[in-house]
Amino acid sequence: MSLFFLLILIGVAIFFYRRWAKKQRRLSLLSSRITDHQRDVIGRCVPMVQKIPTEFHRPLEGKINLFLDQVTMVGYHGLEVTEEMELSIATQACLLVMNTNAWYDTLTTVMIYPGAFKSKTARHDGFVVTEKETVRTGESWNRGPVILSWTHSNDGALDTGDGHNVVLHEFAHQLDERSGRADGAPVLRRGQDFSTWEAVFLAAFDRLDDRVSRGLPTVMDAYGTENHQEFFAVGVETFFESPIELKRAEPAFYEQLSELLGLDPASWT
Numbered sequence: 586m587s588l589f590f591l592l593i594l595i596g597v598a599i600f601f602y603r604r605w606a607k608k609q610r611r612l613s614l615l616s617s618r619i620t621d622h623q624r625d626v627i628g629r630c631v632p633m634v635q636k637i638p639t640e641f642h643r644p645l646e647g648k649i650n651l652f653l654d655q656v657t658m659v660g661y662h663g664l665e666v667t668e669e670m671e672l673s674i675a676t677q678a679c680l681l682v683m684n685t686n687a688w689y690d691t692l693t694t695v696m697i698y699p700g701a702f703k704s705k706t707a708r709h710d711g712f713v714v715t716e717k718e719t720v721r722t723g724e725s726w727n728r729g730p731v732i733l734s735w736t737h738s739n740d741g742a743l744d745t746g747d748g749h750n751v752v753l754h755e756f757a758h759q760l761d762e763r764s765g766r767a768d769g770a771p772v773l774r775r776g777q778d779f780s781t782w783e784a785v786f787l788a789a790f791d792r793l794d795d796r797v798s799r800g801l802p803t804v805m806d807a808y809g810t811e812n813h814q815e816f817f818a819v820g821v822e823t824f825f826e827s828p829i830e831l832k833r834a835e836p837a838f839y840e841q842l843s844e845l846l847g848l849d850p851a852s853w854t
């Protein structure tokens with residue numbers, strides 16, 4: 586055997602070994618538990634976990650460990666990232682996927698600002714490009730990263746019933762983006778019917794749009810009328826934060842989200 590083919594063979598063997606080792610590490614993390622200390626911190630900074638049925642505790646903890654192993658959290662504007670920040674953000678992100686096979690495969694970084702931050706967006710009108718600066722509390726980029734205001738992430742986690750949660754919102758965008766682009770049509774659960782999802786989603790979007798335009802009260806935040814991707818993200822926030830109200834107001838939409846995420850938070854006590 587020539588040296589050339591021997592080197593190729595070694596290269597292929599290393600490639601498959603690394604892939605196997607990565608898979609083994611992932612399986613090991615998914616079946617691991619968090620420490621009692623971490624459980625205490627999470628109980629304090631993400632009180633929603635206290636409502637989660639016990640059957641989901643193990644998968645949630647395994648996913649938190651996988652998330653912490655995969656994702657680096659970086660502080661900006663002088664923010665020092667603490668254990669509490671890491672556990673709070675990881676837990677909230679993993680709530681969305683604790684009972685699905687969906688995962689944030691391409692996410693490696695979460696950028697954290699102390700408070701709301703400025704973000705530049707470019708608007709294209711023919712050959713004219715206008716840059717606009719907006720103040721945001723969170724942002725999700727296709728295939729990562731996620732950018733968060735810690736003040737708003739923490740407040741959103743501590744207040745479990747106000748319908749707002751920026752971490753759930755931005756990670757809902759990450760789930761939506763797994764289909765290639767964020768448009769309110771995420772990769773559905775195996776067996777979930779897309780035509781039903783589409784019909785239910787569009788009807789619920791139109792109803793929210795109609796109520797907002799007529800100045801009527803709504804369970805979902807009016808920001809959901811911005812476009813289909815925001816409707817999905819606001820829907821996921823409301824699904825966790827005001828599940829009983831969402832189920833009452835939009836039973837078919839609640840049912841679709843419940844099937845997608847494999848969860849029924851309206852039944853959590």
Ligand SMILES: [Zn+2]
Nearest residue numbers: 754758815818
């Ligand atoms: Zn959004």
